[in-house]
Amino acid sequence: MSHILTLVAPAGDLDTPTLARVRAALAALGADAGTPDWLAEAEAADIPFAGLAPEQAIAAARATLGEAPVDAIATLSEGxxxxxxxxxxxxxxxxTETLDEMAAFAGLKERIAGITRRSMNGELDFRAALIERVGMLKGLDESALQRTWEATExxxxxxxxxxxxxxxxxxxxxxxxxxxxxxxxxxxxxxxxxxxxxxxxxxxxxxxxxxxxxxxxxxxxxxxxxxxxxxxxxxxxxxxxxxxxxxxxxxxxxxxxxxxxxxxxxxxxxxxxxxxxxxxxxxxxxxxxxxxxxxxxx
Incomplete structure (x- = not known):
């Protein structure tokens, strides 16, 4: 098979009937869909396929999965x-966003986090937004860096x-x-x-x-x-x-x-x-x- 569709879920949230439904959805679109192969029981599995574009396979999987907490990734079999x-x-x-967490020590977390969200969604120029946010933290004690690091997960x-x-x-x-x-x-x-x-x-x-x-x-x-x-x-x-x-x-x-x-x-x-x-x-x-x-x- 030329491609692999990998389904991954939080542990315990993936089952054999779900794999069967996704495989059937690929076949309904004309794909040659192989037998699912478990990578991690109830968590991750591969479905090999051919004759269908990767984006079509992903779309079919997502439509079949609906609101189920399962991710679908299509890759080439080779490499x-x-x-x-x-x-x-x-x-x-x-x-977390470490800059936003640092801003909490200056009482500016919500204001700076708002700029971060817009920047990360492509609404603001990244360079300009970074310079603006760092400028707002001028004079913040260096200890805020260590305190932020200690809370970073x-x-x-x-x-x-x-x-x-x-x-x-x-x-x-x-x-x-x-x-x-x-x-x-x-x-x-x-x-x-x-x-x-x-x-x-x-x-x-x-x-x-x-x-x-x-x-x-x-x-x-x-x-x-x-x-x-x-x-x-x-x-x-x-x-x-x-x-x-x-x-x-x-x-x-x-x-x-x-x-x-x-x-x-x-x-x-x-x-x-x-x-x-x-x-x-x-x-x-x-x-x-x-x-x-x-x-x-x-």
Missing amino acids: RRKRLLLADMDSTIVT ITPGAQALVATMRANGAHCAIVSGGFTWFTGRVAERLGFHAHYSNTLELADGKLAGTVAEPILDRDAKLATLKRLAAEHGLPLSAALTVGDGANDLAMLQAAGLGVAWRAKPVVAAAARARVDHADLRALLFAQGYRAAEIIPGA
């Missing part, structure tokens, strides 16, 4: 396992994603419009090989209200993907990218597997693959990893 992982950090590898499945891909030879990197103060710590905790982000400027133990140039934005994320692929001698088809915001969209669309993670509406609508229900291990299942092959991580 499923990616050798380069490039991940956004805020609201992807970690559960890693997204479920992130450790397994990095540990498993790294163990199987993939180069793993964070590329973020956030800040090196946080990306460095996240990279160290999870085992990313590298991290690329922006630098908050400090003066006398306080935020200076500025970001060092050059600012890492949407174009820089795509450029980082292309550079890393070239450095590792890989085609873009061998890359997996994941992110939630409009500044991630270019790298999501360029990679062999680009996954919109709990994405903003503009991103979810434009990405070829998205995960709305399962944890980040869904990105491993989409590559054909079985539960027994997944490394939980430290």
Whole structure:
């Protein structure tokens, strides 16, 4: 079969009748749909298919699934396992927007979070919005960074994603419009090989209200993907990218597997693959990893 449709749900929410219904929906559209193959019992399964475009298979699956908490990702059968992982950090590898959480210590969380939401949905220019938000935090004590970090939570499945891909030879990197103060710590905790982000400027133990140039934005994320692929001698088809915001969209669309993670509406609508229900291990299942092959991580 030329393609694989992977269905992934929170553990226990996927069953054999659901797989049968989705398989029947593919066949009704003229696809040659193979026997479902469990990757993780009651959580993830592959349905091989041919004779149908990936976007048609995904649409058929979503129509069949309705409101069920099941994600559907279609990939080529060949080259499923990616050798380069490039991940956004805020609201992807970690559960929050670190800049918004820092703003809480200045009493500006709701105001700054509103700008963040608009920026991540593509309504505002990312660079201008970043400069504006950081400028609003001028004079905030540097201790707010540490306090924000102490409250930051890693997204479920992130450790397994990095540990498993790294163990199987993939180069793993964070590329973020956030800040090196946080990306460095996240990279160290999870085992990313590298991290690329922006630098908050400090003066006398306080935020200076500025970001060092050059600012890492949407174009820089795509450029980082292309550079890393070239450095590792890989085609873009061998890359997996994941992110939630409009500044991630270019790298999501360029990679062999680009996954919109709990994405903003503009991103979810434009990405070829998205995960709305399962944890980040869904990105491993989409590559054909079985539960027994997944490394939980430290």
